[in-house]
Amino acid sequence: MSRVELFERIRRDRRLDPDASVRTLAERYKVHRRTVREALANAVPKERKKPPPRRSVLEPAYGLIDEMLIADLSSPRKQKHTTARIYQRLVSEHGFTEAGRTTVYTYVARRRTELVGELRERQMHLEGMVPQQHLPGEEAEVDFADVWVRVAGQVMKCHLFTLRLSYSGKSVHRVFLSEGQEAFMEGHVEAFRALGGIPTRHIRYDNLKPAVQRVCFGRNRVESQNWVKFRSHYGFDAFYCIPGKDGAHEKGGVEQEGGRFRRTHLVPVPDVASLAELNERIAEIDRAEDSRVLHNQRVTVGFNFAYEADLLAPLPFDDFDTGTTLNPKVGRDSRITVRQSHYSIPARFIGRRVRVSLRANDVVVFDKATVIARHARMTRRGDSHDQLDHYLEILLGKPGALAGSTALATARAEGSFTSAHEAFWSAARTAHGDGEGTKALIEVLLLHRRLPAEAVTAGITTALRAGSTSPDLVAIEARKAAHDAGRALLDERDLADLGLDTAVIPVITDDMPDPRLHPPTAPTSQPAGASVISLHSKRELPASSSPLPSVAIYDQLLRRTKGTTA
Incomplete structure (x- = not known):
């Protein structure tokens, strides 16, 4: 007898004999009284509780x-x-x-x-792509791609920013140290400036952290406040793709463009002095790629972009400040700490707070509206960059600290502390001792604030040839070199205006005829070993047409005798 049949018989017996007790029914069917009560309460027996399935060893x-x-x-x-x-x-x-x-x-x-x-x-739906139509001037796509660059001899991982117009395929690329918000917005500014306008409908993105704080249901996103300000300033909307691999197909043009540009123009690994130099080179490549013809297109990218450029929204009058503003305090080591990296500041600002604009590739330090320091941005925690010029006033009182300073090591590595400086320092210490010789070098280094580096180096070389380690002599010779370089530059411009060959007249001195009135002739051959030395002639004052002043009134002083009054 099944449990359902048992319940049915118990309920039937109770209908036929309402006075039958629970105990009587339980004894009749040999079940527990609890089962009888359950049958009388509900015609359908409860399902038995199944034990939890045993976990498989597999x-x-x-x-x-x-x-x-x-x-x-x-x-x-x-x-x-x-x-x-x-x-x-x-x-x-x-x-x-x-x-x-x-x-x-x-x-x-x-x-x-x-x-x-x-x-x-x-397989109720098939995987594939549906061709889309993009109207000119309306849409663009943005993405980052990883790229390796050798900067000043050091290989580092950077990030290639790409903005691609969906209609013409015109792309703008820039390389940054990170994918931070400063680089993200600065890439847009550079791209808008290169394109001369802004897409009127929207720009497609994946869920980049610089723009999106939280991914919500569907395509709803919580954007960062600074990114909202940026979009509002330039007047465009953001279209966020589906997270994951499926979303990559919604902006497949820029996904393919980043890899193509990296394979075509950044192989082998670029070797540059700075990222600014690399970005200038990339800007030239972007302009040259206007002659490229895309797949299934009959005209060039530049031809389509010439039509699309007129339909872009105009740029705002002012650029958006993409840098993050910070106000660190200058420590006793004449450094500030920005994002766990350390940068040197001129020593006169020790103990004060300065304003820092943290940008994609640079760190610019201001005192009010004046730029007092500029460094290449560093991304690794604990890194530091010191400029020797920032410590010269301190080193005048502590010359012994120069030899082991990080600023000197950095200057040597970057090439600003040349072999001429090394030779002058060695000669000065030999002539005056370590302390006084180092002070003489520091006075020479202070000349870099007022004179070009080439002129100071030339002054050092001339002083060493003369057997002198005097900072005053270096200053005099550096000023002469700067003056000669400026005059030579002006003379070359004048000769270029006249259409003359600068190789014929390398230097024009005061005692030479004016090339505008007397064109130069072919140079005569000089005897072997002879050298031509041109000295600046003494300039004469122009003749004055005014009469000389009279001194007759002073003759009265000769006629004065003792005892007379004035």
Whole structure:
């Protein structure tokens, strides 16, 4: 008798004999009184509680087996996994011996059928791409791509920013140290400036952290406040793609463009002195690529862009300040700390707070509206960059600290502390001692604030040739070199205006005829070993047409005698 039939008979007996007690019915059917009460309360018996399923010893290997079976769905028919082969791979490749062959066979037989059914359900829609039409001037796409660059001899990982117009395919690329918000917005500013306008509809993005704080349901996003200000300033909307690989197809043009540009123009690894130099080179490449013809197009990128450029929205009058403003305090070591990196500041600002504009590739330091320092941005924690010029006033009182200073090591590495400086320092210490000789070098280094580096180096070389280590002599010779260089530049411009060859007259001095009135003739040959030295002639004051002043009134002083009054 089933439980349903038992309940039906108990309920029938109660209908026929309402005075039958629970105990009587329980004894009649040999069941517990609880079962009788349950039958009288409900005609349908409750389902028995099923014990929780016992965990299979094969459960840790479910994912490994599923991967093999899923791979079989696209494998040749005669090269699929057998159950024995699956068991062998679990033991040999993954060291899984907890389950026996029978357990594996049972799971594979069941799971293979389930995966085939899931595949048929997914094939209700097919994977593919639907061609899209993009109207001119309306849409663009943005993305970052990783790229390696050798900067000043050091290989570092950088990031290639790409903005691509969807209609013409015109692209703008820039390389930054990071994918931070400063680089993200500065890349837009550079791209808008290069394009001469802004897309009127929207720009497509994936869910980049510089723009999106949180991904919500669907395409809703919580944007960062600074990014909202940036979009409002330039007047465009953002279209955020679906997260994951599926979203990459919604901006496939820029996904492909970043890789193509990297393979075409950044292989082998670029070797540059700075990222600014690399970006100038990339800007030239972007302009040259206007002659490129895209796939399935009959005209060049530049031809389509010439039509699209007139339909872009105009740029605002002022650029958006993409830098992050900070106000650190200058420490006793004449440094500030910005994002866990350290940068030197002129020593006169020790103990004060300065304003810092943290940009994509630069750190610019201001005192009110005056730029007092500029450094290349560093991204690694604890890195530092010191400029020797910032410590010269301190070193005048502590000359012994120069030899081991990080600022001197940096200047040597960057090439600003040349072999001429080294030779002058060595000669000065030999002549005056370590302390006084170092002070003489520091006075020479202070000349770099007022004179070009080439002129100071020339002054040092001339002083050493004369056997002198006097900073005053270096200053005099440096001023002469700067003056001669300026005059030579002006003379070359004048000769270029006259159409004359600068190789014929390398230097024009005051005692030479004016080339505008007397064109130069071919130079005569000089005897071997002879050298021509031209000296500046003494300039005469122009003749004055005014009469000389009279001194007759002073003759009265000669006629004065003792005792007379004035």
